[in-house]
Amino acid sequence: MSIVPFVLSGVNKSIVTKTANFNLNGQCILIKNLDEEQINNADDTNISYDLRVGCEYRDHRDLNKTDLNEDGTIKLLPGTAVIIETLEYVHFPEHRFGQILPKVGLLQVGISNTTSKIDPGYNGNLLITVFNLGKRTEFLKRNQKFCSLIVQEVGPGVRTYDKDPKKLPGRSKTSIIRNLRDGIDSNAGSIATGALLISAILAAFTLYQIITG
């Protein structure tokens, strides 16, 4: 099984960007919202393509998704995870299989996704789970490259993925609630210390009252 480079034209063409040019039995993946600059940049390898942060995500602590506007950011507190919808929309033909890998630059600041796969036939945006495994709060911006896609050839006898694409559930939640909860989570240590201090003061006061009758 060999890796398929990302090529937009010529005999080795492997990507199309319009639904009308896609063929489920063909050799080309459909990628809508493609960042052509990445592929045409002669200084960069075309063996992988970096997927970018799209317009919605869901914090693991929430039931509902959050919208991201054009200059929006995702705040990743240490130890938390978010599910991010990719800006790119993909349709994989029968004989192509994808793998999603982390980016080294983000790993260096503690941000990682685990390896996952895209089945032949999958048709939709991708939902990628990203973890902040580091000790510092990190941010991901809308349109930022945050994980890498590689594509492999698939042999004969394949059965395609015919289910609905992955979608983030629910209505978008307000940023006020999100900011409040982030504040509580990131100050959890101080809040616990404060509570302990108040308990100690109350205990000392009760003891004083008992002693002094």
Ligand SMILES: O=c1ccn([C@H]2C[C@H](O)[C@@H](COP(=O)(O)OP(=O)(O)OP(=O)(O)O)O2)c(=O)[nH]1
């Ligand atoms: O990080 C990922 C990996 C995969 N997919 C898409 C493409 C893949 O073809 C499809 C199914 O992936 P998988 O088989 O891992 O999902 P599952 O949880 O087993 O669900 P199901 O197969 O029932 O959809 O989900 C994503 O959106 N994000």
